[in-house]
Amino acid sequence: MGTAIVIVVIILGALYKIGDNENKKKQEKSSKEEITTESLYKDMSDRWDRDVSEAKEKISQSTETTGNASELESIPTKPDEPGYKEYWLKYDRVGLDFSQDYTVIDIETTGFDHFKDKIVEISAVRVRNHEVVNQFQGFNKNSKLSKFLKENSSITQENMRNGFSTENLLREFISFIGDDTLVGHNVGFDLTFLRYNLHYYELGDLRNDFVDTMLIGKYYANPDWSHHRVDDYIANYPKEIGFDNLTQHTALNDTLIEQRIYEVQRGILGDNFDGEVTSDMLWAMPKVRVAETExxxxxxxxxxxxxxxxxxxxxxxxxxxxxxxxxxxxxxxxxxxxxxxxxxxxxxxxxxxxxxxxxxxxxxxxxxxxxxxxxxxxxxxxxxxxxxxxxxxxxx
The missing domain is CATH 1.25.40 (Serine Threonine Protein Phosphatase 5, Tetratricopeptide repeat)
Known part of the structure; x- marks a missing residue:
């Protein structure tokens, strides 16, 4: 992303459970699970919630973003490098700019809680010189379809049965994206699930730069809109985005739609746009950090x-x-x-x-x-x- 990268200081508690009405409405909660399992995950979630009040206070005291192009040259990229964990616990690589080459990502899940809910589908489309050149789609056979996905998507139980194990699905996804800049609509949601699961299965850290089209739209491209959902872009740009009536709530279709949103925003703001990331946007950042503390x-x-x-x-x-x-x-x-x-x-x-x-x-x-x-x-x-x-x- 070059000089357009903005490195945001992510405050400890800010990464957990700080919501906003713009959060992606991907699906309803999954049906009630056995009480012992459900209460177990609730305890995990509650543990993170305890940091919220402290986080809000720290956010109010920290309104400046940091980082510049020269600093990027010394970023530690391997876990055994000095300062690796300290750096990745502090910074998140988010930019509000436009690349010619990037990968759009999207996931479907059984719900909103990355502790309790599972990934159903991961998809990605690779873009080179503004054009989609390759795509990835994988289903999680260890998951299940939520009521919402059964009613609002084209995903079938057969897709799930023929899918990957969670661990192998993550491996295939990481192999596909490489070091590309990741683009998505409310991509903090996707990255939260992906980072949590990568840590859970001990598959490493997801350190890619990322761009959130929802933030670009909300704060820069379409600030006068009341909402900045995918539906809003389809309704306002039917010829550019909604021309082929792609069914939403399958991750692959959503990545294709979100790629069009990104290019529409490029048309509004220009190739050289470089938006400032501020602490007002922390609510949309991933709720799981790149690295983990001991x-x-x-x-x-x-x-x-x-x-x-x-x-x-x-x-x-x-x-x-x-x-x-x-x-x-x-x-x-x-x-x-x-x-x-x-x-x-x-x-x-x-x-x-x-x-x-x-x-x-x-x-x-x-x-x-x-x-x-x-x-x-x-x-x-x-x-x-x-x-x-x-x-x-x-x-x-």
Whole structure:
């Protein structure tokens, strides 16, 4: 992106849960999952929410962006280079300008929460000298179609069954985009999911420069509009953007539409446009940073183990392995999650080991005390009554 790159200082808490009415309305929330899994992810999300008030205060104190072309020459690009993590924790490579060569990206997901929801589809179109020259489309066979996508897209369950595993889908996508500048409409949403999943599967950092056509439209190209959704561009530029009535909410079609939006904005602002990125735009930045802190890495590993502990019990019916993972978490000091105690007790119940159910309940009550919710308290009472009945019958 050359001198047009603007490096924005991303404040710690600003990356989490700071919304705006312009956020992409991609799809409704997925249907309710099993309560143990849903509550687990909610706890993860809540952990990030706690930084919001502090973030807002810091944002109000930090209104200047930093960076220039000469600084880019010393940017560390490999994880083992000195200063790599420090640099990528502080900066995000966003520009509001126009390139001749770039890649447009878009994803479809089961919902809006990158902790809980899954990627359904990733697509990208490679552009050279303003023309689309290649395209990528991949579906995630480990995901499912949300109610919204079933009703509003052409994606089918067969697409999902014939897709990649999540990890391989990410690998194929990274291979396709290379070092290209990434363009998208509300691309911060896409990058949030992509970065989170790349970290989760330990596939590295997504460091590409990126351009958000929604920000270009909202602050520069079409500032008089009330909204800057993809629909608004199709309605206002039917000949340039909506001429072939591409169906939205498949990532591939959306990338083709967003490429046209980018070129329409180029026509409005000119090839040499170089918009300033300000702290007013932080709400649209990715909610996951390029690199992770040591604390975030530790927490991610623990979160993954928590998810795995519940998954192997629910999906694989491997209750012994599930309890082994939970015990490892307890040994690591993760002892303040009601769902772990309940899952362990449920596992022992499935295994027919009521003595261990009782010992787990004792440990649960000892460690959590008055922080056990009504639902869990009722469940504990039901188990104690059930076990008491079994003991009474055995005595007869």
């Amino acid at each position: 604390e975030e890495i530790t927490q991610r590993v623990r979160d993954k183990k928590m998810v795995d502990a519940i998954r192997v019990a629910i999906d694989d019916k491997d209750y012994s392995h599930s309890n082994q993972l939970i015990n490892e978490l307890f040994e690591e000091g993760v002892t303040e999650h009601n769902k772990l105690y309940r899952r362990m007790a449920m596992n022992y119940k499935k295994m027919g080991d009521d003595n261990s159910v009782l010992s787990t309940i004792v440990k649960w009550q000892s460690n959590m005390g008055g922080n056990i919710g009504k639902g869990d308290t009722k469940w504990i009472q039901n188990q104690l009554e059930r076990i008491n009945q079994v003991i009474t019958l055995n005595r007869k």
